[in-house]
Amino acid sequence: MNGFEPEEFREVLDEFLFESREMLREVESTLMELEQARLGGRTPERESVDAVFRAFHSVKGTSGFLGFDHMVAVTHRAESLLDLVRKNEAELSESLVTAVCDALDFASDALSVIERSQSDEATAARAALVSEQLEAALDEARRAPVSPKRAGASATAPAPAAFAAIAPAAPAPEAPATEEISVTMLNPIIRSAPPAPEVAVAHPAAALAPLVADSLPDDADDDAPEEAPQGAPRRQTAKAERPAEESRQAVRVDVDKLDALMNIVGELILAETMVTHNDALHALDADLEGFHKASLHLSRVTRTVQDIAMTMRMSPIRGTFRKMLRVVRDLSQKLGKSVDLQLSGEDTEVDRNLVEAIADPLVHILRNCMDHGIETPAERVAAGKDATGCVVLSARHQGGEVWITIQDDGRGLHRDRILDRARKQGLVDGTGDAMPDAAVWELLFAPGFSTAVTVTDVSGRGVGMDVVRRNIAAVNGTVQLSSRPGQGMTVTLRIPLTLAIIDGMLIQVGPTFYALPLPAIRESYAGRSAVRTAMPGGGDFVQLRDEFLPLVRLADLHGLPSASADEDSILIVLDTGTRPVALVVDRIIGQRQTVVKALPAYIGTLPGVSGCSILSNGDISLILDPRTLLETARWAA
Amino acid sequence: MEHPMSSTPARAEGATPSARKVLTFTVQDTRYAIAAAEVREIVGMQNITLVPGTRHYVRGVINLRGQVVPVVDVRLRFGVEPRDYDERTCVIVVRVRGTDIGLAIDSVDDVLDIPESAIEPPPSLTGGAAAPYVIGVAEARESVVILLSADMLLYESADLAGYAG
Numbered sequence: 001m002n003g004f005e006p007e008e009f010r011e012v013l014d015e016f017l018f019e020s021r022e023m024l025r026e027v028e029s030t031l032m033e034l035e036q037a038r039l040g041g042r043t044p045e046r047e048s049v050d051a052v053f054r055a056f057h058s059v060k061g062t063s064g065f066l067g068f069d070h071m072v073a074v075t076h077r078a079e080s081l082l083d084l085v086r087k088n089e090a091e092l093s094e095s096l097v098t099a100v101c102d103a104l105d106f107a108s109d110a111l112s113v114i115e116r117s118q119s120d121e122a123t124a125a126r127a128a129l130v131s132e133q134l135e136a137a138l139d140e141a142r143r144a145p146v147s148p149k150r151a152g153a154s155a156t157a158p159a160p161a162a163f164a165a166i167a168p169a170a171p172a173p174e175a176p177a178t179e180e181i182s183v184t185m186l187n188p189i190i191r192s193a194p195p196a197p198e199v200a201v202a203h204p205a206a207a208l209a210p211l212v213a214d215s216l217p218d219d220a221d222d223d224a225p226e227e228a229p230q231g232a233p234r235r236q237t238a239k240a241e242r243p244a245e246e247s248r249q250a251v252r253v254d255v256d257k258l259d260a261l262m263n264i265v266g267e268l269i270l271a272e273t274m275v276t277h278n279d280a281l282h283a284l285d286a287d288l289e290g291f292h293k294a295s296l297h298l299s300r301v302t303r304t305v306q307d308i309a310m311t312m313r314m315s316p317i318r319g320t321f322r323k324m325l326r327v328v329r330d331l332s333q334k335l336g337k338s339v340d341l342q343l344s345g346e347d348t349e350v351d352r353n354l355v356e357a358i359a360d361p362l363v364h365i366l367r368n369c370m371d372h373g374i375e376t377p378a379e380r381v382a383a384g385k386d387a388t389g390c391v392v393l394s395a396r397h398q399g400g401e402v403w404i405t406i407q408d409d410g411r412g413l414h415r416d417r418i419l420d421r422a423r424k425q426g427l428v429d430g431t432g433d434a435m436p437d438a439a440v441w442e443l444l445f446a447p448g449f450s451t452a453v454t455v456t457d458v459s460g461r462g463v464g465m466d467v468v469r470r471n472i473a474a475v476n477g478t479v480q481l482s483s484r485p486g487q488g489m490t491v492t493l494r495i496p497l498t499l500a501i502i503d504g505m506l507i508q509v510g511p512t513f514y515a516l517p518l519p520a521i522r523e524s525y526a527g528r529s530a531v532r533t534a535m536p537g538g539g540d541f542v543q544l545r546d547e548f549l550p551l552v553r554l555a556d557l558h559g560l561p562s563a564s565a566d567e568d569s570i571l572i573v574l575d576t577g578t579r580p581v582a583l584v585v586d587r588i589i590g591q592r593q594t595v596v597k598a599l600p601a602y603i604g605t606l607p608g609v610s611g612c613s614i615l616s617n618g619d620i621s622l623i624l625d626p627r628t629l630l631e632t633a634r635w636a637a
Numbered sequence: 638m639e640h641p642m643s644s645t646p647a648r649a650e651g652a653t654p655s656a657r658k659v660l661t662f663t664v665q666d667t668r669y670a671i672a673a674a675e676v677r678e679i680v681g682m683q684n685i686t687l688v689p690g691t692r693h694y695v696r697g698v699i700n701l702r703g704q705v706v707p708v709v710d711v712r713l714r715f716g717v718e719p720r721d722y723d724e725r726t727c728v729i730v731v732r733v734r735g736t737d738i739g740l741a742i743d744s745v746d747d748v749l750d751i752p753e754s755a756i757e758p759p760p761s762l763t764g765g766a767a768a769p770y771v772i773g774v775a776e777a778r779e780s781v782v783i784l785l786s787a788d789m790l791l792y793e794s795a796d797l798a799g800y801a802g
Contacts, residue, residue, distance in 0.1 A: 511687075512686060513686070557689070558690075559689050560687065597705055599705065599707075600698065600705055600706065600707045600736065600738075601736065602695075602707045602736055602738055602791070603691045603698070603707050604691060606690045606691060609690075612698065614703065618684070619684050619686065619700065620684075620686040620698050620700050621686065622686065622688065
């Protein structure tokens with residue numbers, strides 16, 4: 001077999017799976033960069049081609065070493081194909097990129113099959129198919145003439161300025177852009193004792209493909225799997241190629257451990273509040289100055305620990321964004337639309353839970369966007385637009401939130417068509433003509449809503465924006481739409497940076513405590529200073545400065561006995577995402593770091609409540625969710 | 638664990654061939670019993686945070702050593718007039734379907750062994766079925782005890798869909 005003890009084999013295998021996945025992920029994004037360069041009429045970056053080539057090469061090497069023949073068959077052909085490009089013997093054509101993409105998909109899936117030790121009959125069939133496609137692409141590539149431009153450009157070691165920004169990140173297969181493992185592995189400290197010495201055997205490809213690609217030996221492509229060195233299992237991928245600036249040390253940490261750390265930090269903050277805000281302190285006569293100093297110090301230290309624990313879970317959104325390049329490419333082909341996806345803010349760091357949570361919604365939104373939003377090239381030209389549509393995917397931090405926007409330059413939302421559809425589905429009363437745009441867009445989030453005139457297999461099955469909203473709501477985020485007819489639409493996802501601990505304002509209504517997320521609070525007023533007006537048919541509002549705000553009485557909303565008359569109450573002006581409201585409460589207790597706990601599953605999800613938190617006196621406060629609070633208000637009315 | 642005669646999951650639990658060990662308690666002067674095996678602990682009534690907008694008989698949540706536990710007010714479940722909690726009010730914490738849930742009841746009585754032979758099916762009123770959470774009735778220590786299924790008490794029958802006991 002492979003000459004390994006079973007346990008040793010498992011370890012080698014895990015290493016192989018991990019590294020191969022990481023490399024394939026990099027290949028995908030590098031490939032998409034190449035594709036964009038190709039579409040943009042630029043010369044494909046030689047280094048990027050080399051990086052893709054090397055990745056396939058090393059996956060092939062270890063696959064052969066471990067005896068995964070199908071993987072070898074496919075990666076070998078992909079490698080040959082890329083080698084032709086590398087040697088300027090073939091153009092990086094669309095069909096070539098597609099063939100390599102197929103090889104990539106096969107390799108990823110094959111890794112999963114290997115991981116689950118499944119029967120590989122299906123894999124074998126697919127390997128044959130993918131190999132065939134690759135062979136076809138190879139034939140085509142060999143026949144196709146190489147344009148003089150391409151040949152000439154590579155002769156003078158090209159380094160187009162356009163690539164300067166992405167080049168440093170792209171070629172290193174270990175760039176810390178993995179969303180699966182938030183810390184890159186350079187130094188396997190916490191792994192079990194390695195069977196081979198820590199001094200890593202150089203990467204096989206590293207020896208063959210040094211950084212200066214032009215000096216590559218030409219026969220590098222034909223090596224068979226047996227060339228994979230004995231030390232392969234413990235090799236450190238492409239270590240030799242790592243740029244000098246990447247000298248930061250990192251360890252690979254089990255995600256469960258990070259979660260456990262975050263939980264215990266939550267407990268720590270709770271314990272700290274219990275000490276520093278302990279009721280017993282009020283009963284003490286002693287001079288507490290020393291105590292307050294000490295507790296201030298304790299608070300600072302716990303806050304720092306919290307920050308560090310949180311940042312440990314953060315990783316750049318790049319990986320998720322790069323995946324979208326592939327989604328857009330595949331869809332462009334399927335739909336016969338030409339779309340340029342531009343990414344910005346790829347370095348924006350988000351909690352790893354969010355990375356997972358936003359991937360599906362993003363795919364959904366992009367699908368909608370490309371299927372319904374972006375017009376066909378002919379329509380675009382007729383409308384006086386560039387034939388190639390443009391979608392900008394960007395991320396940035398805004399306050400305690402990360403904002404992700406997807407903006408296209410398509411036809412925008414079709415108000416009449418949405419209303420028409422909504423009327424047919426009984427979602428609006430009357431004509432709906434008087435509805436403001438925002439309310440009309442809101443209809444798109446109704447379950448089962450789809451405006452696609454013809455149902456395509458890309459989108460328009462009636463599952464779409466409602467799923468997006470549900471997924472984003474699951475991480476306490478919101479989805480907003482805006483649109484300009486003929487000019488495109490923008491989808492904005494606003495998601496809190498972390499779910500575990502929030503800055504909260506503790507308030508009291510009757511006997512019950514509530515925490516409000518601090519960022520949602522605009523200001524607060526003494527109740528007597530506000531002028532109330534009762535609306536006929538119910539629903540009060542107040543005038544604060546020049547604004548009219550609907551009055552939301554938390555006591556009424558939650559069926560609580562309120563301790564104070566309206567005059568003695570306090571009004572908190574809350575941002576709800578759509579419109580500000582004045583929340584009526586009895587008392588503001590103060591600002592607290594609030595450790596969010598989920599409500600028991602038995603209770604389910606409640607509109608207006610995002611979770612609960614245990615207070616320093618042991619009581620439980622509900623954490624209000626300003627964004628869904630109005631839903632309760634409507635529902636109670 | 639499989640009990641050949643049982644049709645609901647609750648019946649299978651805590652059932653022994655000869656006798657059932659149950660915890661008895663009082664609500665509105667009537668004695669009830671639930672399988673002792675489902676009972677995790679009994680605590681006095683404590684500060685409860687009201688949670689609106691959920692099942693109508695869920696009163697709120699309590700803090701049980703750092704764990705947030707929902708509390709079902711059994712009076713509300715029975716449709717009996719609620720009353721203020723007093724020093725005899727207890728919360729019986731049961732574990733059902735892997736979740737700890739508190740049952741607020743008037744007072745806790747005793748742990749009993751009720752022989753299977755003493756348990757009668759719920760007497761039906763003019764052909765109408767008894768509440769789904771009533772398993773049967775028995776006489777114990779000279780008074781009537783109504784045996785309850787904690788599972789059916791906490792979940793509506795509709796919740797049972799998809800729940801393979």
